[in-house]
Amino acid sequence: MLPSRVATVSLHTSPLDQPGTGDAGGLNVYVVEVARRMAERGVAVDVFTRATSPDLPPVVELAPGVSVRHLAAGPYGHLDKNTLAEYLCPFIFGMLRAEAREEPGRYDLVHGHYWLSGKAGVAAARRWNVPMVQTMHTMARVKNAALAEGDLPEPDARVRGEDQLVHQADRLIANTDDEARQLKEHYAARDHQISVIPPGVDLDVFTPGPRRAALERIGLAPDTELLLFVGRVQRLKAPDVLVRAAARLLERDPSLRSRLVVGVVGGLSGGGMSEPRMLADLARSLGVADVIRMEPPQTRERLADYYRAATATVVPSHSESFGLVAVESQACGTPVVAARVGGLATAVGERSGVLVDGHDPADYAAVLHRLIAEPGRRDRLAEAAPEHAATLGWDRTVDDLLDVYRASITPYAAPAGLPLAAAR
Missing domain, CATH: 3.40.50.2000 (Glycogen Phosphorylase B;)
Known part of the structure; x- marks a missing residue:
């Protein structure tokens, strides 16, 4: 009935x-x-x-x-x-x-x-x-x-x-x-x-599209390597892991600084509301404040452009029951680098992303550096991403x-x- x-x-x-x-x-x-x-x-x-x-x-x-x-x-x-x-x-x-x-x-x-x-x-x-x-x-x-x-x-x-x-x-x-x-x-x-x-995932909104055009629509240069975090800014979601990984990445390859952008799209939530400058202060202390771009929450249509523009979407959460951000990113043709926790092992496809054990920024930096240094590998993950997302409508x-x-x-x-x- x-x-x-x-x-x-x-x-x-x-x-x-x-x-x-x-x-x-x-x-x-x-x-x-x-x-x-x-x-x-x-x-x-x-x-x-x-x-x-x-x-x-x-x-x-x-x-x-x-x-x-x-x-x-x-x-x-x-x-x-x-x-x-x-x-x-x-x-x-x-x-x-x-x-x-x-x-x-x-x-x-x-x-x-x-x-x-x-x-x-x-x-x-x-x-x-x-x-x-x-x-x-x-x-x-x-x-x-x-x-x-x-x-x-x-x-x-x-x-x-x-x-x-x-x-x-x-x-x-x-x-x-x-x-x-x-x-x-x-x-x-x-x-x-x-x-x-x-x-x-809404497969009518989150769709693949040309990366260079998406970068232009969100105001970034066509050669930008955008590492994207989407979600509520709080310790549970671990945006600090991405900021620390970016610092390690630039130590490893200083030539990336002119084209690296770490995009954080989201607002303060939970414990993050009591420490509103935590992420900005961390970036400054690590010497990477110049590559951090903080953005407020976006409409779904605008968010899809951020996903399309990214080299990778990073989901380093300490706990995640599923991880809709990971699926939205893959639906837009962008690979995901995520913590191997909770539902992210289901949300991230084996051929469309990389799961990282633990939350050591050095491990995330190594994975992200390889995606940037080996664009063919990144492209193969990107090609498989929408196919995985299509199973989760x-x-x-x-x-x-x-x-x-x-x-x-x-x-x-x-x-x-x-x-x-x-x-x-």
Whole structure:
């Protein structure tokens, strides 16, 4: 049975936010792309998110069949994700009030994204007597096992909340086989709960194109060697590894300085907001400030040009549930140099990128130098990149999600328990 309407929960970040800054990233892209394609298949989607301003309308149409519902929960403005847990109850009550204004049985299923959303989603799903599907995106125990130097561990409250959520959710969506393994090893998830469904990439926007023309469009010389980082600027994503690698690269080959550019496209996020000059100060201390180009988050169309212009996109994250940036880059015909962590082993093709063990800048410098010094090798990776990305389109993701939705709602009986137990 195909659901007629799904309640998607994205409490801590809105699908209307620009990915690449604050708490907006791959999760936002996931929610938007899936919701749009669900609606095109006849499944309406209401996305519940926290209102960050009193000026936001209660309901915004994101696309035909997709509505974003802003719920008041706690003070307006940006709140730390750990603080948001204090406002789960008002958010849940907002979801219940919104549903109560509609005809009975409005939602056939709830899909939560991230643990906070999942806690709210479980409470609503139990009250509405519908199944609860959860995508974690990141997990506290996994992140804490791979902390960057100077980064703070995820709090115990999140660990306990995820433990509860894994056992309360009817189905768990893992981005990769590796994430499925982590759910079982770290949270004792059961095999029958888990479905592995990789995220996708918009193959209509992220397409190959001439590199020289793309360099010109973003204001760089045609002989530029652009090493690109895309994403939120925080220690977890490790843009500092790329900056340090660039310093090693220039020590190894000083002749590159006149044409090397390290592009960092993204905004401050998480712990990075408390140290806004960390990356700039690091570049200055290493003597490479002149090759660093800091850019704010870009529109998808503009971002595609940055990918096309790059010699390589570098994804040195300490933890990554999937790595949409890596897939977007490959879809644009640009190879990826990434850390061999989490979902990046799936996101990066064997013939379209290079996976690096660990986070030693010297190792990244060696790989990047070879791509620059051996353009034929770089071109071979670039040629295979779109082919790998083509296997990860959003249509496949949505097809597989709909299969999980059908299986979840036919038939369905809610587990016993208090409807709002998940909020406590």
